[in-house]
Amino acid sequence: MRIAIGSDHRGFAVKIKVIELLKRLNQEVVDAGPHSNESVDYPDIASIVARQVSQRSVDRGILICGTGIGMCIAANKFPGVRAAPCHDDLTAEMSRRHNDLNVLCLSADMLGEKLIDRMVEIWLKTDFEGGRHARRVEKISEMEQKRPRTDG
Numbered sequence: 001m002r003i004a005i006g007s008d009h010r011g012f013a014v015k016i017k018v019i020e021l022l023k024r025l026n027q028e029v030v031d032a033g034p035h036s037n038e039s040v041d042y043p044d045i046a047s048i049v050a051r052q053v054s055q056r057s058v059d060r061g062i063l064i065c066g067t068g069i070g071m072c073i074a075a076n077k078f079p080g081v082r083a084a085p086c087h088d089d090l091t092a093e094m095s096r097r098h099n100d101l102n103v104l105c106l107s108a109d110m111l112g113e114k115l116i117d118r119m120v121e122i123w124l125k126t127d128f129e130g131g132r133h134a135r136r137v138e139k140i141s142e143m144e145q146k147r148p149r150t151d152g
Contacts, residue, residue, distance in 0.1 A: 001124065004058040006032035006045035008071075011064030011108035013037070014116065018062060018106075021117055025124065030058055046074035053102050054078040061103040062120070068105035075103045079144050082137070087111065092119040096126035098133045 003022060007015035012034060022029050032048040034040045042065045049061040053075075061083075063071035068085030075083035083103035086092045087110070095101035104123050106116060128134075 001060065002028040002030065002058045003060050003062060004030040004032050004049040004052045005062045005064075006049045007034065007064035007108070008042040008045060008066070009034065009037050009039045010066040011106070014064050014106065014108040014113075017113060018064070018116065018120060021120055025121065027124070042070045043074040046071045047078075050075040050078040050081045050083070050103060054080045056080075059102075062106065063103060064106045064108050066107065066109045068107040072103075072105040075105070080141070082140070086119055086123070088115070089118055089122055092123045093126050096123055097129050100128040100133070100137050 005015060005019060005022070019029050019031060030052065033045055046063055049063055052058045053061045061075070063075060063083070065071045072083045072085050075081050081103055082099055082101050083105055084095050084099070084101055085105040085107065086095055087107065092104070095104070101123070104120070106119070
């Protein structure tokens, strides 16, 4: 699988460890930056990874910031991106099984290394169930195509 990964400066150290894990798991990694722990704005990095997922030049993405929330908000602005912050084994599994999550958002500040490793492995190996969940994911895709009314 081809996976784009990016972080802000707070997530830089975690990103390096996740890249090492992904390589040990024989995944192809596309590092979207940053390449040091100097301050960066998370929307800039999220947009690089989310654009690659949206355009299908990668299979999935992983984004890391202090909480995972800012990266998630930015990534979900791109069509076809389903990003969510996960915080334990169950959310990592169910995000794939029921929501076909294609961008995993992680907290650099609130999760330990062993938990992150487990979550990434679960997220990689868990398949989307399809069925009624496919219908629901398709409805989300349809919502992306419609422009919201602004006239009240």
